[in-house]
Amino acid sequence: MTSDTRIGPITLPDTRARRVVERLLEGSGVTLNGDAPQDIRVLHPDVFSRILHQGTLGLGETYMEGWWECERIDQMATRMLLHGLGQHARTPSEKLIYRLQSGFRNLQSRTRAYMVGEVHYDLGNDLFERMLDETMCYSCGYWKEADDLAAAQRAKLELACQKLDLRPGMRVLDIGCGWGSFAAHAARHHGVEVTGITISKEQAALARERCADLPVEILLQDYRDLDGLFDRIVSIGMFEHVGHRNYGTYFETIRRLMPSDGLFLLHTIGANRSQISADPWIHRYIFPNGTLPSAMHIARASEDHLMMEDWQNFGPDYDRTLMAWLANVDAHWHEIAPRYNERTRRMFRYYLSVCAGAFRARHLQLWQVVFSRGRAQRYDAPR
Known part of the structure; x- marks a missing residue:
């Protein structure tokens, strides 16, 4: 699905990944398929599993791929960070990989x-x-x-x-x-x-x-x-x-x-x-x-x-x-x-x-x- 597809948000599947994402968003002021500028309109059912498995990498890539829309991503990001979701933004494997890479090699060498x-x-x-x-x-x-x-x-x-x-x-x-x-x-x-x-x-x-x-x-x-x-x-x-x-x-x-x-x-x-x-x-x-x-x-x-x-x-x-x-x-x-x-x-x-x-x-x-x-x-x- 591309971002040029002019459709509304899909009916959200009742999956474990969706419920986890909704639970993480509770109290942040960001909702799924809501009407506020900071709300996320879901356009692909697999977006939840991608985000949970890949953290910020999955969130950014699925937006690039047109899997979700948001009128004001800046407001969405601000609310998520103030809600403490930045601590969940990177998966343990992503943190470990970067630390190993930066520990064993100079990522900014000549x-x-x-x-x-x-x-x-x-x-x-x-x-x-x-x-x-x-x-x-x-x-x-x-x-x-x-x-x-x-x-x-x-x-x-x-x-x-x-x-x-x-x-x-x-x-x-x-x-x-x-x-x-x-x-x-x-x-x-x-x-x-x-x-x-x-x-x-x-x-x-x-x-x-x-x-x-x-x-x-x-x-x-x-x-x-x-x-x-x-x-x-x-x-x-x-x-x-x-x-x-x-x-x-x-x-x-x-x-x-x-x-x-x-x-x-x-x-x-x-x-x-x-x-x-x-x-x-x-x-x-x-x-x-x-x-x-x-x-x-x-x-x-x-x-x-x-x-x-x-x-x-x-x-x-x-x-x-x-x-x-x-x-x-x-x-x-x-x-x-x-x-x-x-x-x-x-x-x-x-x-x-x-x-x-x-x-x-x-x-x-x-x-x-x-x-x-x-x-x-x-x-x-x-x-």
Whole structure:
């Protein structure tokens, strides 16, 4: 059954799997075949067994396959997480497999580092140009005084520049530069020279085009292979791909590339608990080999290399950012539909919606952390 089949919800079979799912949903505010925006409309009788056997992987895959519908998946996810269903989201076997994989092999080694670029970021610049805004920022906007997505992204870029205390003539390194949004903003508005690195061929190509008239160099390179010295270093939305086995190497690399009076800004999604895990659906379809750091992970990995100067959390702003991206996908998908199938559209709708729900439930955070090498002068962080 495809998502294009225009039928209503089916009559639910009285099976053990269905009864277990209904029992798990009790009190969450999410019902099966209800009329509320967050309710799940079941379109395939096997959806219950798939979800129980595969957890979040089954939930996401069955949506991609058109087995169920929900008007507001973001609201569904928020209610489920606040109800405590996140604890049941991953099966014991899924947790064990990831722990074994991450324990016996480096999932984010040099040879595997480019996988996320090939799977996700190289999917198509035309898709991301329609999902994002004119800045091409693919990270959380700063909505404190912004009224639209582009303004929120420009505010985030400027906030990062101010925290780094950029001055004309400085050499700046952008680790995980994406489509060149920070590099272009910093070079254009603060007179600095920027070297940006990415592991995505498509990002590098478009970033070079977007920054062609600026003192910006874009490299297709792993952070571990960098040399040189940079007055300021920034990393926005890349640390999620580093992996716990490489945190120490990451911060050691930052220290090696930064002078004694330098500053480093880390912008990353954060997890509330210090667990080595990844959502199986996100791991397979969106960000392979990614894992989220906790505050303890960051503090422990950096303490031998850098001094923490400031820590800001504006996680709720990611909810609003993701919903803006979802609105863009819905509004502009028809422009690229001939190139992408319906399964891909549903994959992106599910990804953006459940992530928005997770930030709304405060199960995920967004941190900006400023580090130095222990310079003598006091650091006052702008807000």
